Structures are given as C-alpha cells and as structure tokens.
Amino acid sequence: MALSVRIRPGTRDATRRAKKVWDRQGVRELIASLELPEHFLDPEIAFHARAPFLQGRFDTAVLEAFKTLEVEIRKAAGHGNSLIGVQLANRAFNIEDGPLTDRAAEKGEREALRSPMAGALGSYENSTSHRRVVLAASEAREMIMLASHLLQIIEARRGANR
Numbered sequence: 001m002a003l004s005v006r007i008r009p010g011t012r013d014a015t016r017r018a019k020k021v022w023d024r025q026g027v028r029e030l031i032a033s034l035e036l037p038e039h040f041l042d043p044e045i046a047f048h049a050r051a052p053f054l055q056g057r058f059d060t061a062v063l064e065a066f067k068t069l070e071v072e073i074r075k076a077a078g079h080g081n082s083l084i085g086v087q088l089a090n091r092a093f094n095i096e097d098g099p100l101t102d103r104a105a106e107k108g109e110r111e112a113l114r115s116p117m118a119g120a121l122g123s124y125e126n127s128t129s130h131r132r133v134v135l136a137a138s139e140a141r142e143m144i145m146l147a148s149h150l151l152q153i154i155e156a157r158r159g160a161n162r
Contacts, residue, residue, distance in 0.1 A: 036141050042155070044068050045148040058140035059133045065147035066125035072151055073117070076100055076158040085125060089118035100157045113153070120150060 036053050038046045048068045053061035070088060074081070077092035077099045092100045093114035101110050124143050127133050135143075 035137055036144065040145060040148070042148040042151045044072065045144060045151055049144050049147070053137075053140060053144065056137075058135040058137060062124055062133075062135065062140050062143045062147075063129050065144040066121060067129075069147045069151050069154075070121055070125060072154050073100070076154050086118045086122040089121050090114065093117050100154065102157070117150060120146060 036050060038050060041050065045065050045068055049061045049065040051061075052058075052064060070085065073079075073088055073092050074083070077088075079088060079091065083091055092098050093110070095101055095107055095110040095114060098114070101114070103110075105113075124147070
C-alpha cells in the first residue's frame with residue numbers, strides 16, 4: 001500500500017490515504033486493518049468484531065466475535081436463550097443427538113468438534129465478558145479468526161441439516 005505526497009510547485013499535499021495515517025491513531029488503524037483483513041473473516045464476525053479491533057479495543061473485539069458465534073450456534077441449533085456458552089455448544093454438538101453434530105462422522109470425530117466449540121466459548125468469550133483482559137493485537141486476531149472458522153463450520157452444518 002503506497003502512501004504518497006503529491007508535490008505541486010510550491011506546495012505539498014498529502015493524498016487522502018496519507019491523510020488517514022497523519023497521526024498515531026491513523027497509523028495504528030492502518031496497521032490493525034492490515035493485521036485483520038476483512039476478507040479473512042466470516043461476514044457476521046467481520047460486522048461485529050472488526051470495528052472494535054480497528055479501534056484497538058481488542059478484548060471487546062474478541063467478545064463480539066465469540067458472542068456472534070454463540071448467537072449463530074443458538075440459531076442453527078434451534079435452541080432458546082436459556083442455554084448459553086459451554087452448555088449451548090455441548091447441547092448443539094452433543095455426539096448422540098445434537099442438532100449440529102454430523103451423525104455420519106465417527107464418534108471420536110464428533111467429540112473432537114464438540115470440544116473446541118465448547119472450549120472456545122468457555123475460554124475466550126467468558127474471559128472477555130467477566131473481567132478486563134489485556135490482549136495484544138496478534139492474540140486478538142488469532143482468537144477472532146478462530147471464531148470465524150468455527151462459525152463457518154456452523155454455517156456448513158446449518159446447510160447440511162436443512
């Protein structure tokens with residue numbers, strides 16, 4: 001990405017792109033946008049988590065990503081609001097009768113998918129929703145991309161179960 005300054009005789013005018021990174025906040029936002037490209041994310045995750053990430057509010061971005069994952073699990077599984085977090089993932093991906101489990105898969109594989117769904121909600125959503133967590137941009141990016149990957153699995157299950 002080129003940042004340039006157009007030079008006219010006697011003046012120097014920054015391009016619009018250069019003006020966006022004129023101060024420290026602009027530079028931070030540019031770097032953050034390069035660290036979490038929108039095209040790497042599921043559209044729902046991008047919609048809810050990318051803006052706080054770009055603002056440097058990494059804990060909020062992670063919370064929004066995993067809240068989105070939880071909401072989509074609930075919708076895809078047809079569960080009400082009474083189930084949340086780990087309980088919701090465990091029920092939705094129950095290896096015997098979960099609405100999002102792949103009954104054609106071997107039992108160990110079904111368990112292997114249930115486990116990261118529940119673990120991710122328990123570890124990343126809970127920690128950011130119950131206390132202040134200081135995250136580096138790189139940590140937050142990895143967590144958000146994990147939520148995006150898990151959401152794509154749910155989308156595939158939703159299509160397969162229709």
